Amino acid sequence: MGTSEGTELVTLADIEAAAERISDLVLRTPLIQLPHPQHPDEVLHCKAESLQPTSAFKLRGAYNTIAQVLDQARENGIVAQSSGNHARAVAWLAHRLGLRAVIVMPDAAPLPKIDAVRALGADVEIVPSALRDIRAHELAEQHGYVHVPPYDDLRIIAGQGTVGLEIMQQLPEVDTVLVPVSGGGLISGVATAVKALKPGTRVIAVEPELAADAAQSFREGRRITWEQELTYRTVADGLRTPALGLHPWEHFKRYVDDVVTVTEDQILAAMRHLTLAGRLVVEPSGAVATAAWMHNIVPSTGTVAAVVSGGSVDPALLARVLRQEV
Amino acid sequence: MGTSEGTELVTLADIEAAAERISDLVLRTPLIQLPHPQHPDEVLHCKAESLQPTSAFKLRGAYNTIAQVLDQARENGIVAQSSGNHARAVAWLAHRLGLRAVIVMPDAAPLPKIDAVRALGADVEIVPSALRDIRAHELAEQHGYVHVPPYDDLRIIAGQGTVGLEIMQQLPEVDTVLVPVSGGGLISGVATAVKALKPGTRVIAVEPELAADAAQSFREGRRITWEQELTYRTVADGLRTPALGLHPWEHFKRYVDDVVTVTEDQILAAMRHLTLAGRLVVEPSGAVATAAWMHNIVPSTGTVAAVVSGGSVDPALLARVLRQEV
Numbered sequence: 001m002g003t004s005e006g007t008e009l010v011t012l013a014d015i016e017a018a019a020e021r022i023s024d025l026v027l028r029t030p031l032i033q034l035p036h037p038q039h040p041d042e043v044l045h046c047k048a049e050s051l052q053p054t055s056a057f058k059l060r061g062a063y064n065t066i067a068q069v070l071d072q073a074r075e076n077g078i079v080a081q082s083s084g085n086h087a088r089a090v091a092w093l094a095h096r097l098g099l100r101a102v103i104v105m106p107d108a109a110p111l112p113k114i115d116a117v118r119a120l121g122a123d124v125e126i127v128p129s130a131l132r133d134i135r136a137h138e139l140a141e142q143h144g145y146v147h148v149p150p151y152d153d154l155r156i157i158a159g160q161g162t163v164g165l166e167i168m169q170q171l172p173e174v175d176t177v178l179v180p181v182s183g184g185g186l187i188s189g190v191a192t193a194v195k196a197l198k199p200g201t202r203v204i205a206v207e208p209e210l211a212a213d214a215a216q217s218f219r220e221g222r223r224i225t226w227e228q229e230l231t232y233r234t235v236a237d238g239l240r241t242p243a244l245g246l247h248p249w250e251h252f253k254r255y256v257d258d259v260v261t262v263t264e265d266q267i268l269a270a271m272r273h274l275t276l277a278g279r280l281v282v283e284p285s286g287a288v289a290t291a292a293w294m295h296n297i298v299p300s301t302g303t304v305a306a307v308v309s310g311g312s313v314d315p316a317l318l319a320r321v322l323r324q325e326v
Numbered sequence: 327m328g329t330s331e332g333t334e335l336v337t338l339a340d341i342e343a344a345a346e347r348i349s350d351l352v353l354r355t356p357l358i359q360l361p362h363p364q365h366p367d368e369v370l371h372c373k374a375e376s377l378q379p380t381s382a383f384k385l386r387g388a389y390n391t392i393a394q395v396l397d398q399a400r401e402n403g404i405v406a407q408s409s410g411n412h413a414r415a416v417a418w419l420a421h422r423l424g425l426r427a428v429i430v431m432p433d434a435a436p437l438p439k440i441d442a443v444r445a446l447g448a449d450v451e452i453v454p455s456a457l458r459d460i461r462a463h464e465l466a467e468q469h470g471y472v473h474v475p476p477y478d479d480l481r482i483i484a485g486q487g488t489v490g491l492e493i494m495q496q497l498p499e500v501d502t503v504l505v506p507v508s509g510g511g512l513i514s515g516v517a518t519a520v521k522a523l524k525p526g527t528r529v530i531a532v533e534p535e536l537a538a539d540a541a542q543s544f545r546e547g548r549r550i551t552w553e554q555e556l557t558y559r560t561v562a563d564g565l566r567t568p569a570l571g572l573h574p575w576e577h578f579k580r581y582v583d584d585v586v587t588v589t590e591d592q593i594l595a596a597m598r599h600l601t602l603a604g605r606l607v608v609e610p611s612g613a614v615a616t617a618a619w620m621h622n623i624v625p626s627t628g629t630v631a632a633v634v635s636g637g638s639v640d641p642a643l644l645a646r647v648l649r650q651e652v
Binding site (some may be wrong): 027028029030032033040048050051053055120121271272275276278279280282313314316318319322323 | 353354355356358366374376377379381445446449530601603604605606607608637639641642644645646648649
């Protein structure tokens, strides 16, 4: 890992090492060409992380972390806390690698996400949202479990960065990369890879207007926390984290060019367009970057890529979106 | 092209040449791991042709054909006849390559498929279904258009065969490949590639019970035609072709190990499972091979791959499937 002004940052070499480490279980996802609804000759290149075995990019960082402490994980087991996709990634990896896993989930997590974790054989402990991180650390200390954090960790950031590495390999001419932001692990890794390989490429974070702590942090130049009552208003349940992590914030300040926000209606319209024109099943969080492009919130000039981060959608919500009832 | 008992058959070399020819515009689609609904440790490897730029494998054969007669196509334009996905593939290629295109479509084609073709700038001529092939030939003769047939052509078969070539490269350990069948272009090409590279792999055709002309042909050892009133009963609108083509029939007899059929309910259940567990948007025709695996109509032992052939689904149908209203 490199350091900058005393702060540790992930390097391109860390991301390349992660790519090597995770290649046996992680899908090299395709870039899907999505035509613009108003200008069919313009396309968005969608990095379809929804197609990963556990429906989201989270598998990359989790595996990059576990692979580096596999002996301890084999002996004692692993613990993670998450509202959904990270939990599922860790449980799936534990199942595939034959590890014991305990997953701490907030009581507000969607039921299908909890069921998906249980179906993989992990033990689930439900706690109030505010206590989940404390409880995961407690379990790690008591039982010697390896703790696999969701985003505030350099190994996680390096793993998620493989998304950016692949985009640069698949689309070297890219001018702008749009990335959803919540805790910031994904955008930190992606921005590190993109800026190392082609510094002129713009990296833009996209966030729901109703959970815009990163946008405010970017404008004010300091890490801001939003109340959970505010962030939980958005339909994008994967993007309700109240603040960027400490490690992500350091990467964010250094590499991210801009932060834009999208409305709830724009997110749902993007879900519909991704489904019908892109043949991609996406959850609301997975559609925010596409929403910013579709609604011309970011300039669509040049070659634009967007990370479609996950596909764990509630069937009832997807049916309402298809019928334009929401 | 090779010959066998006086009949021309596509060879592996033809398919490899096609792969080279089409690589700039055709997506190398991923294999998506779909867990079995009753046995989560068993997975189906879904070849996601629904992710192609025009939502189906049809782009492969059409491009392989047009690329070999590009000068004439540039001078005079191209004509094709199809109920949907082939039409859209030809129109998209014409748009990308700057060619004039006339597409003959049957009056029973779903409106979204007709609109998709028109949106790409092609001229559409609607005719009664029985007359569409005659009309396409007539237009080709009158105007010197290059005719791009949907399946009964060795260049088309070689192009569709690149699906099989990619499966063998991505999953060399595969034991069984499941392929939807209609006119037979796709399965002919896939089976040729699979049997050339690993003769012990089983190739199984899957068809709706309500349009089972290929199953009957296989059992009786002769090419059978079904009435359109029969084949049009299935929801799988891409699989209503009344008989295998003449060229496909020669490949079919030689390479296909078995033909199985699926019910309408099984097709819709597979659509739902592909959407929710596979994050793939598929049309009914695209779900038949998955349906055969999911409902244990084919043995699920060993490593099994299925071609998910297309994703042009009516949003209202997909919403009903998600709500289990059909």
